[in-house]
Amino acid sequence: MAKSLISIDTMGFDLCSDIGDSVYRHKAKFNRHLINGYRKMSMFIGNSFSVKTAVLKFDNVIEMPCDFIYETKVGVRCIKTGHIAMLSLNKGVQREKLNDTDTQNYLNDVWTNGYGGYRGYYFFNAYNGGQFLGELYGAGRNVLNGGTYNIDKDAGVIYIGSNIPVDSEIVIEYKSDNVSNGLTLVPIEMKECLEFYAKWKFYADRNPSLAVYNEDRYKRDYNQLQRFYNYESCLYATGKINEMFSSTNY
Amino acid sequence: MKKGDLIGSVLLMASGGRPTTDMSVREYDVRSLLAPAINYAMDATYNINLKSEGDRDFPTEFYGTYEDIPIVRTGKRPSFTLQKGTVPLKGNAGIRAVYDDCDNFYAPLTDSDMATIGHWSGISSGTKWYRRKSMTIELWNVNPNATLINYQAITNVDDLDDDDELPIQAGQDPVVIDLLFQWITGEKQIPYDPKINAKEDINSN
Numbered sequence: 001m002a003k004s005l006i007s008i009d010t011m012g013f014d015l016c017s018d019i020g021d022s023v024y025r026h027k028a029k030f031n032r033h034l035i036n037g038y039r040k041m042s043m044f045i046g047n048s049f050s051v052k053t054a055v056l057k058f059d060n061v062i063e064m065p066c067d068f069i070y071e072t073k074v075g076v077r078c079i080k081t082g083h084i085a086m087l088s089l090n091k092g093v094q095r096e097k098l099n100d101t102d103t104q105n106y107l108n109d110v111w112t113n114g115y116g117g118y119r120g121y122y123f124f125n126a127y128n129g130g131q132f133l134g135e136l137y138g139a140g141r142n143v144l145n146g147g148t149y150n151i152d153k154d155a156g157v158i159y160i161g162s163n164i165p166v167d168s169e170i171v172i173e174y175k176s177d178n179v180s181n182g183l184t185l186v187p188i189e190m191k192e193c194l195e196f197y198a199k200w201k202f203y204a205d206r207n208p209s210l211a212v213y214n215e216d217r218y219k220r221d222y223n224q225l226q227r228f229y230n231y232e233s234c235l236y237a238t239g240k241i242n243e244m245f246s247s248t249n250y
Numbered sequence: 251m252k253k254g255d256l257i258g259s260v261l262l263m264a265s266g267g268r269p270t271t272d273m274s275v276r277e278y279d280v281r282s283l284l285a286p287a288i289n290y291a292m293d294a295t296y297n298i299n300l301k302s303e304g305d306r307d308f309p310t311e312f313y314g315t316y317e318d319i320p321i322v323r324t325g326k327r328p329s330f331t332l333q334k335g336t337v338p339l340k341g342n343a344g345i346r347a348v349y350d351d352c353d354n355f356y357a358p359l360t361d362s363d364m365a366t367i368g369h370w371s372g373i374s375s376g377t378k379w380y381r382r383k384s385m386t387i388e389l390w391n392v393n394p395n396a397t398l399i400n401y402q403a404i405t406n407v408d409d410l411d412d413d414d415e416l417p418i419q420a421g422q423d424p425v426v427i428d429l430l431f432q433w434i435t436g437e438k439q440i441p442y443d444p445k446i447n448a449k450e451d452i453n454s455n
Binding site (some may be wrong): 007008027 | 307342343345346357359360377378379
């Protein structure tokens with residue numbers, strides 16, 4: 001959607017200048033509000049769907065990345081061979097219930113024999129800590145077994161079961177809220193709306209009347225953005241209506 | 251007003267206009283009280299400007315510019331050392347415009363903000379911060395190519411030379427002189443009407 005981008009950092013400096021803060025002592029607060037506002041917008045009015053993949057070190061309980069919304073693929077990677085065995089895919093792919101022995105055999109098979117005989121799946125936009133890995137490739141199928149993993153979204157953690165060996169890493173592809181490590185740029189059409197949001201939150205405890213003013217302006221801009229992002233031309237709408245009534249005349 | 255001029259004029263007033271070698275008030279007496287008097291006037295300046303203009307800024311002339319200070323990378327974080335003492339002003343306004351030789355600007359990181367910076371990962375990775383530890387300034391997310399730092403600071407009056415201009419906003423000079431005279435002699439000068447509307451003139455009755 002965006003034709004141009006602007007950095008969160010620049011917006012933070014802009015806001016400090018607007019309120020006469022030449023030493024930028026409020027910049028960290030403004031940045032925090034800007035990021036929070038962008039997180040909300042990207043989840044509810046943005047039309048882009050971004051996924052990220054995190055490679056997580058083995059532990060009994062692993063903390064999820066802070067931008068995690070829900071998982072799209074889960075795999076387990078052998079540190080020695082580097083091969084990734086799939087554990088979960090999207091629900092369109094058939095799941096197979098395995099007992100503990102079958103699960104361990106399945107993991108060993110993928111890890112030692114690589115990708116032979118199994119269908120492969122990509123993990124997109126992969127990071128190991130701060131290091132960008134690009135795409136990772138996993139092999140296998142949907143596995144249903146209680147000894148693999150369990151995700152607790154409320155606690156933001158993933159529990160690892162007894163069938164996952166110590167010398168492995170968990171590879172998880174997930175829907176991101178777009179606010180992750182390295183967020184620096186946001187679409188320029190969101191600039192004013194985000195600035196009103198930041199000022200609303202900034203003034204909430206300092207100056208209630210200014211907070212109310214900025215909240216009002218934010219809501220107006222938010223609605224405008226929502227219309228902007230969901231806009232569809234009349235031709236498109238007409239085509240859809242024709243499609244409903246006739247299978248050929250559109 | 252220059253530092254040396256102000257000290258001389260206060261000394262002259264305290265001696266009754268005839269400075270002699272056997273005066274009880276010496277130059278170092280004035281020097282020792284100069285910093286608190288200036289700080290008082292500076293705080294008043296801030297409040298006046300905030301009230302009248304809504305401006306939280308100090309006049310540009312207050313700030314001394316320090317350039318090409320080397321960044322030290324031997325510690326846990328890159329840092330540099332302040333060249334002179336600063337005035338402990340409200341809102342950490344003593345230092346501003348901290349930027350490196352790659353033209354990256356740094357913003358102050360308060361302790362309360364530092365507590366949440368880990369969660370707001372976007373804040374820590376995308377932007378640059380500085381944090382003051384006494385006379386050392388720690389830098390966060392420094393560009394690896396940056397070697398030098400520039401900054402502006404309101405220098406502590408004790409660290410200024412006699413030829414340096416004092417950080418006093420126009421109109422606040424008499425306040426500083428009056429304060430010093432009052433502290434040194436233990437007496438107030440003849441009251442005057444600061445608003446020039448004759449209401450506070452004791453001789454008008």
